[in-house]
Amino acid sequence: MSFIQNARKLLQQNIREYGMYIALFVIMTIFTITTKGIFISSRNIVNLVNQTGYIAVLAVGMTLVIVIRHIDLSVGFLGGFLGAIAAIAMVQWHLPVYLAIPLTLALGVLAGTITAFLVAQMKIPAFVATLAGWLIYRGAILVVTESTGTIIIPDKTFNAIGNGFIPDIPGIEFLPGVHKLTLIIGVLAIVLLIINEINSRKKKQAYNFEVLPMEMFIIKLVFTSALIGGITWLLAGYQGLSWTAVVVLVVVLIYHFITTQTVLGRHIYAVGGNPEAAELSGINVKKITYIVFGSMGMLSALSGILFASRLQSATTTAGSLWELDAIAAAFIGGVSPAGGIGKVVGSIIGALVMLSLTSGMNLMGIGISYQYMARGAVLAAAVIFDVATRNRAQ
């Protein structure tokens, strides 16, 4: 088979998966051109990553919630509320940051467990249960900030999460102005990726499974390596990897591992694919529901922490519309509304698409009204594309 035919076949078979990468690439290219390169500048990319952080972690949790055929509308204001709690814990209760953060995360898990109780035990549709949560947490933010208004957070460690960068290795003269540790991490990531891909390919070949033709495999490796390399170079050229990026990467790695490699992950997808069959296969569907909503609550708390830390304060409006951005990110990232299908990494790409649109249009000076419309159109287009390719695959 010729090279072009291979490429076409590969694209056709994986159009759904590659579609969002292509979309992200196209969006970024367009904005780079329209903003005369400002969009792709180191500074803007770093900003983009930091702004995406709090939506990205929500999108990761939302992926699993939608995979098990539920939805969580309460995550935005829950995040906002818990961000305020973190601020209060440090400012009013004088808790140290390394206690305030675990406390907030634990409260997030608790909140998620309450949602799970309503959904799994009381059999209330998740849409309704979490809509109630949306209202309650919205009110709760106002209650806790009633006397103070916006709470300024003075803690430097806490604020570094949203604004700081990882330290560089001191004493290296080589490449001045470039963040060496970031470069090293980037190179390590590329090496690990290549080793991992080659191993997995060998394994598949040993079982006579279909693998990419060699030249396609190499192109894919070169392409992904170049992508990681490019982003690393951009980040390293500014101040290096931000703590937000580190948090998001860690969350994504953990959740990617859980969803693809563990029994728990398999059980989650089985529950989403067919809850009755899963129950009869000995999977405790209630338990899975508790775990998924509990994780969603924890990630909401993390999202609130990232946001509060970025603003260095807890505001009364924190959390509004986050849930919709997270849900949109998940759908753009290929999560199926019918359940059982969706990847954590896809949702992160979805979040990047949404935030790239905002960032790019901001740079171009487009008004907020048109921004909403553009984002709505992209969401609709993504889902239409998803449905169309899904039908063709059958």
Added chain:
Amino acid sequence: MNTPILEMKNIIKEFPGVKALNNVSFQVKEGEIHCLVGENGAGKSTLMKVLSGVYPHGQYTGEIIFGGNVQNFKGISDSEKTGIAIIYQELALIPEMTVYENIFLGHEIKNGAIIDWNETIKRAAEMLKKVRLNVNLAAKVKELGVGKQQLVEIAKALSKDVKLLILDEPTAALNEDDSENLLNLLRDLKNHGVTCVLISHKLKEVIEIADSVTVLRDGQTICTLETQKGEVSETALIKYMVGREIDNIYPKRENRQFGEVVLNIENWSAYDPALGRSILKDINFHVKKGEIVGFAGLMGSGRTELALSIFGNPDGYNITGEIFIMGNKKHFRRPQDAINAGVAYVTEDRKGDGLILIQDVKQNITIANLKEIANRGVVNDNTEVNVANEYKDSLNIKTPSIEQKISNLSGGNQQKVSLAKWLFVKPNLLILDEPTRGIDVGAKFEIYTIMTRLVEQGMSIIMISSELPEVLGMSDRVYVVSGGKIAGELAIKDATQEKIMQLATNY
């Protein structure tokens, strides 16, 4: 009677990689009952989808002549307008709507833009009379049994002035009485000039009702047999369907020595809070090692409920009674407990609650016992592939790869994957609920062979089945369930179809 109402000529329909129909020709004479038979995957449903416009003109090649005219259907509504109606196995009724609303759904009787409900109800009553169904017109469809729902669906077809009625396995989900009733209705409709095409796996009913039979195999027309010419017989049909003669599809068992009692159920009763009534009453039975125990009975007699109530009670019945596994008293709170105690349950409805259709063969095989192939919660991909390949070979699962999606497999192979999934939990007792429903003769034979092999290795099997020949052919002992009670127990040498039916219908 001899003019063809329908002619399909040289129909070719291709899917990516498969020729589902390869030059099929199919002719139906006016006013006859024409049966279409063939193994699963032979192309029967595809052919009917071509006919009804589900696959519109242009997506297939060949010619459809109906009522003397060449037809190029662009969709189902086109074929309906010319008088073709299809009734699928999965009924297309809205459960929450009433009988009369359902009958005229999609072609409402209107005065301008407003529905004329009085006329609708009057006409609906006429239709019900035609199908000899005596139910409250205002009852919701979900309150009716499957058999009655089927009749409502036929009434709906009749209300559209149907000339050709196509039924896709209408009796698959019906008990003997309802099936007989349906077949009588079809004869009745035939006398009123409605031509009928019946797709069925039940060869007995085909022989009973067909004027002619067309056999499809591997996407090709094999032959058309005429009842009048005496060409239709079970052996002939099976021979043409599978391309070989199967003398006895029930494999011989060498050793019928049974061991100790594996499962003992005592004073077992269950109340279903969702239905608000008692569903199982004072049931006692036992199963020995190496034994196949058949559970016969009519649909709705409580056999599936019995199996579920034993298998960890996922539907939340209120249960009294005792389970003993190998003599030890057990209490199963959820399916996982039953699985841990060595019980496995292959469900009746493999697509509904058996398999995860969007996942692949490999994932479906391992899902009930992932801990076996995992180390500290991390799944070992290599072991998983080995396990899946082992079962693919030992159960002869026909799939291009274990990474193939389950929904792409034929019914028989899906059933084998279900079996593989439950064999992988290494049970002592396997509960099979309608193990061969909706699968073809060849696959049935394979399932029976696997069952025989398993009991010879010392496993015990409970087989719930509505097919009496299967119960008689495979069981070592038979319990007949009726109205949530054990109506009788028969040693296999004493069991006959008549005795079983007598017990099953004896409330």
